[in-house]
Amino acid sequence: VTPTVQDRVAELLEEAARLAGAGDGAAAGALALEAAALLPHGDPDRHRAFASAAALLAAAGRHATAADAWAYAAEAAHDDVPRARALTAEGESARLAGMWWRAIEAHEQALTLAEATDGSSVDTAIIAQNLAITRKYTGRFDEAEPLYHRALAIAERCGEQRLVAVVCHNLGGLAHARGDHAAGIPWARRAIAERGSLDDPVGLAADQGALAGLLIDAGQPAEARRLLDDARGVVVAHHGEDHHEVAVIDGNLAAVALAGGDLVAAERRARAALRVKERTLGPDHPELAVTLTTLGTVRRRRGDYREAARLHRRALALLRPAVEAGHPLLATIEDNLAAAEQPRGTTVPRIPAAPSREERTLLPGPPRPRAAGSSMPAGAVPEATQEGPR
C-alpha cells in the first residue's frame, strides 16, 4: 500500500468516526465502506473496516447495503469464527431488506462454518434459528422446524434463557405461518413465560404481539386486542410510532377490527401500518404483502372492488418472488383477489406459479460479492444497493 492510499483510508475513517459520533450512522457507514474497499486483500484491517461499515449501515436501517458490506467482511475475515458471524449478520441484513433467498444462502454458509467449529455452541444455535426463521418466511416450513428444535436444545442446555424465549416465540410463528394456531399458542405462551423473568419489556411486548396474531386466527379477538394494546404502548414508548414493530401491531389490530366488523377502525389501522412499513421497509418489501391484503379486504368489504383488487395484486407481486409456490399467505391473497373480482363479473386472472426451487437455481441469483473468482478488487468501491426510503 502506498502511503498515499493509506493516508486516504485514514482520512476517510477519521471522517466516518466523526460522523458516527455526531449521530449520522448512514453517512459514516458509507465512508467506512469506501475506506474498506481501498484496503488491499490480506490487509489485517480490511475485515474490521468492512465490519464497522456494515454495523453502522445496519444500525441506520440501510439493510441491503449492510448485507453487501457484511459479505465483504466475511470474505476478508482471517478465520472461520468471524467469517461465520459476518455471514450471519449478512443473512439478517438481507432478510430485513426483504432479500430472503440471499439470506438463506448466507445463513446456510454460516451454519456450515459454525458446525465445523463447534456444532453445539450458542453461536451455532443462533445461526440455526436465524436460518430457520428465514426458511419460514419463504415457506420452507418442514426445513425450518428441526433447526428451531436444535437451537432450543442448545439454548436450554447452555441456560440461554433469552434464546429459549426467542426460539419458543418463533416456533409459535412457524405454526402461525402454517395456519396451525392450536399448535402455536402453547409455544407463544411459553415464550411469554420464559421472557417474564428477564428484564426485557420490549421483548415481552413482541411475544405478546405474536400470541395475539395466533389468537386472532383462533377466534379470540378480545384477548388479542388487549395484548396488542398493551404491546403497542410499550413498543411506542421505546421505539416511537414510526417503527416496523408498531406497524405489525397495527396490522393485527386491523385484523381484529375487521373480524369485529368495525371497517372504519380496520381501515385506519391498516393504512397506518402500511404507511409506516413503506417508510421503514421501502415500497417493494415482501413484508408489505400481508398488510396490503388486509387493507384490500377492508376496501372490498366497504364496496371498493377496484381498489381492493389493486391492493391484492400489489401484494401478490411483492410476495410471489419471495416465497415458495403454495405458501399459505399467497393462497390467502389469491382468495382475497378472487373475492374482489368475482362480484364485478370478471374472471380471476391466472396467476403464474413461482418458479420451483430447481427452476430457481437456473435463474440469475442475487448479487453475491464473494462469488468464486469475483473478489472485490482493492480500490473498487462497492456500489450502494438501492435502499427503500427511511
Added chain:
Amino acid sequence: MHTPTALPQPTTRIRHALARLALASAVSPAVTVLAAEAAHAADRIAVNHNETPGRDRDDDARS
C-alpha cells in the same frame, strides 16, 4: 519557534479511527471491533412477526 508535531503513521490512524467507529456502533465502551461484532451478532437473534392477514372468505362466512 513552533515545531510541527509529526502525524501518527497511517496504520495507527486507521486503527484509532476503527476503534472510534466501534465505540460509536457498540452498545458499551471499551470494546474491540471484534467484541462489538460478537455483541452485534448476539443482539441480532431474529424474531419473527405474526401478522394475521384479513381474509375475505372468512369474513364472508361470518357475515
